[in-house]
Amino acid sequence: STVLMNGEFIPREEAKVDIEDRGYQFGDGIYEVIRVYNGKMFMAKEHLERLSASSEKIGIATSYSISELTILLEELIAKNSLSTGILYMQFTRGVSPRNHSYPETVAPAFVAYTKPLSRPLDNLENGVGTITVEDIRWSRCDIKSLNLLGNVMAKQKAAEAGCFESIQYRDLSVTEGSSSNIWIVNGGKIRTHEANQFILNGITRQKIIQLCEENGIEVEEKAFSIEDLIDADEVFLSSTTAEVTPITAVNNVPVKEGNIGEVTKKLQDLFVEAIVGECGQ
Ligand SMILES: Cc1ncc(COP(=O)(O)O)c(CN[C@@H]2CONC2=O)c1O
Numbered sequence: 008s009t010v011l012m013n014g015e016f017i018p019r020e021e022a023k024v025d026i027e028d029r030g031y032q033f034g035d036g037i038y039e040v041i042r043v044y045n046g047k048m049f050m051a052k053e054h055l056e057r058l059s060a061s062s063e064k065i066g067i068a069t070s071y072s073i074s075e076l077t078i079l080l081e082e083l084i085a086k087n088s089l090s091t092g093i094l095y096m097q098f099t100r101g102v103s104p105r106n107h108s109y110p111e112t113v114a115p116a117f118v119a120y121t122k123p124l125s126r127p128l129d130n131l132e133n134g135v136g137t138i139t140v141e142d143i144r145w146s147r148c149d150i151k152s153l154n155l156l157g158n159v160m161a162k163q164k165a166a167e168a169g170c171f172e173s174i175q176y177r178d179l180s181v182t183e184g185s186s187s188n189i190w191i192v193n194g195g196k197i198r199t200h201e202a203n204q205f206i207l208n209g210i211t212r213q214k215i216i217q218l219c220e221e222n223g224i225e226v227e228e229k230a231f232s233i234e235d236l237i238d239a240d241e242v243f244l245s246s247t248t249a250e251v252t253p254i255t256a257v258n259n260v261p262v263k264e265g266n267i268g269e270v271t272k273k274l275q276d277l278f279v280e281a282i283v284g285e286c287g288q
Pocket residue numbers: 040158183184185186187188206207208209210211212245246247248
């Protein structure tokens with residue numbers, strides 16, 4: 008397959024990272040995962056706007072404008088004849104002798120590659136199990152940075168418990184999943200943690216809120232407790248790769264409406280309409 012590296016399209020086997028790349032040594036970089044349906048990126052503009060917000064927050068100049076980046080990424084998708092999958096992209100602060108403070112004059116290092124990935128139809132239909140874990144991450148989770156060790160450790164805990172995702176909490180208040188946002192539904196109203204420094208403001212999260220507003224579904228962006236989570240009528244998670252995935256159990260306790268609640272189902276249908284609307288299939 009073809010990889011895009013610092014503006015060059017190269018074969019995957021030639022894509023190598025320097026041992027003094029700051030992304031490799033410090034996690035000093037930012038990333039995005041963009042879904043591709045029918046050969047087209049879904050919500051590319053929103054993802055690339057978040058990427059530039061992340062780059063501003065950590066002071067990396069991403070060396071491309073959003074329109075230049077869009078053209079390069081579309082070319083990468085075409086070169087790999089990708090129909091349904093994901094596009095992974097990242098910028099690091101660049102290659103420089105190891106020193107914590109920022110190097111003066113190095114260019115950011117940019118990598119993007121695609122991977123086929125079918126839609127998670129089984130999870131969408133049958134839901135997934137979760138566990139709750141304490142959120143041990145830093146207090147700038149709004150930056151989509153390469154500093155993912157806290158997320159990785161939380162995901163590992165879920166895997167060891169035979170679950171799909173960990174639901175993280177701070178002081179008994181649910182924040183988000185290790186790589187997803189978390190939602191509850193009560194009496195037809197949905198609720199999720201407000202977009203602040205303690206969660207990533209997911210692109211899928213933003214689309215769900217927009218769909219709710221357009222379809223008269225009441226949505227509240229306000230943190231909820233572990234107790235609210237356990238007592239909810241419906242629970243679901245959202246992410247670029249998981250779309251709108253029902254949660255059927257938390258710590259092996261079944262969620263009230265079993266496999267999939269009617270609001271979650273409605274949101275899945277609206278989300279598919281949005282995908283078809285933007286990507287044509
Ligand atoms: C910590 C965290 N929260 C929320 C989300 C959901 O955000 P999006 O709706 O924008 O995807 C992600 C997605 N992380 C990407 C998506 O898939 N794999 C990842 O690492 C994430 O890593």
